[in-house]
Amino acid sequence: MKSQPTVLFVRSTDQDRAAISFLRDSGLTVHEVKGVRDAEDALGDYDTDCVVTNCEVEKPDGTQYLGGLTVIERLRQTHPELPVVLFAEVTNGDIAREAYSRDVFGYVPETVDDALQQLLAQVDAAVASSPARQRASKRKQLNEAVRLVNQALVRSQSRMDIERDVTAVLAGTSRYTEACTVTCQHDRPVIRALGSQRGRVTITAPEPLLRAESAERLVVADIDPDAVGDETEALERDCVRVLAVPLVYDGVSYGVLAVYADRVDTFDTEEQDTFREVGHNIALAIDASQTKDALQQRTTELEHQKERLRELAQIISHELRNPLQAAMGRVELLAESTDAEEFDAIQRSHTRMSFLIDDLMEIARQGERQYTVEPVALSNVLSDAWNAIDTGTSTVEIDCPGTVLADRNRLCQLAENFFRLATDRCDGVRITVADTADGFRFEHAGRPLAGEGEGAFELNYGSTDEGAGLHLAVIREIARGHGWDISLGDGSSERVRLDVIGVEQPSAKADRSSD
Incomplete structure (x- = not known):
């Protein structure tokens, strides 16, 4: 002293x-x-x-x-x-x-x-x-460094940008000599970004950085000049102290930020506390950038998947519809000249195949559809849907006196698909449709569907359950377009029940608007 x-x-x-x-x-x-x-x-x-x-x-x-x-x-x-x-x-x-x-x-x-x-x-x-003056100067320098780091975090778009910009900012301040980010591989720290943008350098004092990553805690260490020697490629050249900050967010480690100084009075308790927060912010920014990249990649994959599905539907429609129409025409000619019950069964199969093609195209087009929501009388839409299909000897009971906010045409398609699902699987089935507290439900007697939960609504081209997979997939897509939820199989083991949930009524929406 x-x-x-x-x-x-x-x-x-x-x-x-x-x-x-x-x-x-x-x-x-x-x-x-x-x-x-x-x-x-x-x-x-x-x-x-x-x-x-x-x-x-x-x-x-x-x-x-x-x-x-x-x-x-x-x-x-x-x-x-x-x-x-x-x-x-x-x-x-x-x-x-x-x-x-x-x-x-x-x-x-x-x-x-x-x-x-x-x-x-x-x-x-x-x-x-x-x-x-020293305390004030240190606080000013530290605040300026944090400000510049935060600016770098805001403008950087990727992990590499974040690490490069942050280390460049710190190395360019008057308080610090050098900065880098490292990840530890095989008990050796490997430099990812170097603030001074020098060429290849060697970390000659790796222990503080290794300890910071393994223990996930901040480490301050003095650097022995004799240990560094005169190596011109040594990162610690002209540095006497290092602060190693682990970059950890939500249990995930993104390496270590190492900050070097040429004065022994740096990195006191206040400065360490500041860099703990800086390290957290850097790790958070890296995590956010990687999450954004993952979401972007997933969005791209979904767009490609959607495009492939659309192309597949078009191919199937093109390759099947023409020969199917030809076969239907030939069956009609044969039925006029021959009195055979088998022709009726063939015609029903052809009709069902045509509906399946229509359903597949509807699923492929749902993402492009614009929904026009307006108040509609639910019972009227359900009656129109029932009259639009060949129901045979099946019957329906509709107990839905309310009005809902929906796209009338899409809601009609949803009901048609459930009615087809029920009548295709059972002859002479009785279907009931009734209001519920937050929507409505379809129900009919019959064996349960093969799928459970969300899996029942996934496309299943190999399904032998009378095309139920396609019908339910169309129902799900239309419900999603309205912002509704659907659930299946909430009744007894001898009944099939489909609940449509989250359906808004005009009066309820008006009440929320006035509130």
């Missing part, structure tokens, strides 16, 4: 000897340099509490005029926490205003009678303010 404050005095060529001696005699450790370049080099060698500079000091180009202002400007960029006192040879209001605009701590003209006493007072005050 230092026994007394340390001052770096950037003096003019021929002046300031008396001021330097006075400060030393007052108990301060004073290191003197002659110009801007020497001052920048000395800051790396000394633990400085305050900088005093003359106006007339050497600039980097060798000129003398107002080099002190250049010192102040450089310090604000590289060491903003250091207080600077300007010791001017002449009293000049313009110089003073310029110095204060660059955040100079104090301004002391050499021409006043008690200039040395004023200089000592300014230096003492500057040294006293140094801890507070």
